[in-house]
Amino acid sequence: MTRIEALPTPALLLDLDVLESNLGRMSQRVERLxxxxxxxxxxxxxxxxxxxxxxxxxxxxxxxxxxxxxxxxxxxxxxxxxxxxxxxxxxxxxxxxxxxxxxxxxxxxxxxxxxxxxxxxxxxxxxxxxxxxxxxxxxxxxxxxxxxxxxxxxxxxxxxxxxxxxxxxxxxxxxxxxxxxxxxxxxxxxxxxxxxxxxxxxxxxxxxxxxxxxxxxxxxxxxxxxxxxxxxxxxALFDYTQHVLGSCSIDECAVTVLASVVSSHADHSVIDAGALALSKDPGPKHDEVPSMGRVFSDPGSKALDPDLRVVSVSQEHGIVNRELAVGSKLRILPNHSCLTVSCFDDYQVVRGDDIVDRWKIWRGR
Ligand SMILES: Cc1ncc(COP(=O)(O)O)c(C=O)c1O
Missing domain, CATH: 3.20.20.10 (Alanine racemase)
Incomplete structure (x- = not known):
């Protein structure tokens, strides 16, 4: 079975356990209401x-x-x-x-x-x-x-x-x-x-x-x-904006973007996830430090790195605020999952660190 680290990037990861639990919670909530x-x-x-x-x-x-x-x-x-x-x-x-x-x-x-x-x-x-x-x-x-x-x-x-x-x-x-x-x-x-x-x-x-x-x-x-x-x-998916609004915890965010460091410098690195992977959504209006995406402390972790951020994006380039090894991988929590999803053709469906399926994203007008 393919594992997350082996995926070519940029890739959109969908955590199936988290998705299922988000769907179940909202179904119960509206039923109660x-x-x-x-x-x-x-x-x-x-x-x-x-x-x-x-x-x-x-x-x-x-x-x-x-x-x-x-x-x-x-x-x-x-x-x-x-x-x-x-x-x-x-x-x-x-x-x-x-x-x-x-x-x-x-x-x-x-x-x-x-x-x-x-x-x-x-x-x-x-x-x-x-x-x-x-x-x-x-x-x-x-x-x-x-x-x-x-x-x-x-x-x-x-x-x-x-x-x-x-x-x-x-x-x-x-x-x-x-x-x-x-x-x-x-x-x-x-x-x-x-x-x-x-x-x-x-x-x-x-x-x-x-x-x-x-x-x-x-x-x-x-x-x-x-x-x-x-x-x-x-x-269904949540995102960083919903977290800041108190709608979900970080653990309840079901989609993340896996990206690679492609160029490294003393004060920043370039990744292969820019606006066409993360979107240009500036994130929640009342975030204490605005960014174009928050980064997990490592691709397998559920905790955000407190300081590492995507500080800017151009079309395919993303800039993160730290020197990192070329070839290393980052897992990014998007500001707005709806826009991020619409940048990709499919989800890499994961349970834990394993890729268990691939689901098509139907984009169109
Ligand atoms: C008309 C309409 N209904 C429902 C929704 C769903 O809202 P949300 O994205 O906050 O879940 C949207 C989202 O923009 C909308 O435009």
Missing amino acids: GVALRPHIKTHKCIEIAKLQRQGGIAGLTVSTLYEARVFADHGFNDLTWAFPLVLSRLPEALDLAARSRLGFVIDSEKALAALSSLPPRENPIHVWIKVDCGYHRAGVDPRAESSLRLAGDIAASSGLIFEGILSHSGDAYYGQDSDEIAAIAEQERVIMVELAERLGSSGIEVRGISVGSTPAMTHAHDLDGVTEARPGNY
Whole structure:
């Protein structure tokens, strides 16, 4: 059996024991909170991982690209929410897919609704969610605005469309300073969504689903009363950012990058993991010493070296802040696993120090 040290670099390592335990913990957590789980697969983009998630009980999957939707549908995952504001130029492709699987569309504008409601009659209705902005201020309608109630009413009244409900993403939880602040952001999301659903209900508009979540919000939330489903994604793998946010311990981070030292100097070394292996994510907003990646004290260790860091990255080069032997290997904990995973074609699946499998990463738009 191949061992980690024998791998050519850069390589993406996935610790299977850690992955399985992360999946199990979130399944239990959402069950305790009384909601269904619809994990976002943009983090792992991997059929084998989605199959493990399905074994733990899921309502369906969340995707962010039509490519992901197509690939996962082709592998038998037929209940998908495309949790990205509808891309009008991709509507024909999305409709093709919606004809053969249950694909939830997400919109936050009358313009997107007009594109859907003016389609010729179809055999299958189109399932539509409204994206709601609960404080992240990225996409979504204003939950207090009359226009949001009108948009929901217009969807419900359009023949050929089914109003599924309201959907939010608490990305603002990434700015929470501690567990209490993150739990408060999750609670704010819950309250805003439940109140909006009540207002819609009193206007005679049936809200079938209230879908919320991000990994920090779902790991710190105390209560999800009234919510129907949670859509965390990052929790499967975690990363250094989630560690600083208190969502996980270092031991619970499932992906790492194995890199080699290729050039050594008095005050730094060059490794073969730059932006195209680690990404350029600058890491958690409130890290005491920001870096492009933290390094384990040796490739077999579970402890971070307190001082060794990836201090900068260019395309293929990474710079670490110490003189190290050329040819030696480093195991790096990425700042943001979703972006790091999307730099690789496959995971080297490991148990302990042994490579036990190789799983494809389905990247595409
Ligand atoms: C719409 C939407 N839902 C859910 C998620 C999952 O959140 P996280 O990556 O924090 O698990 C994301 C992530 O960006 C998202 O954009």
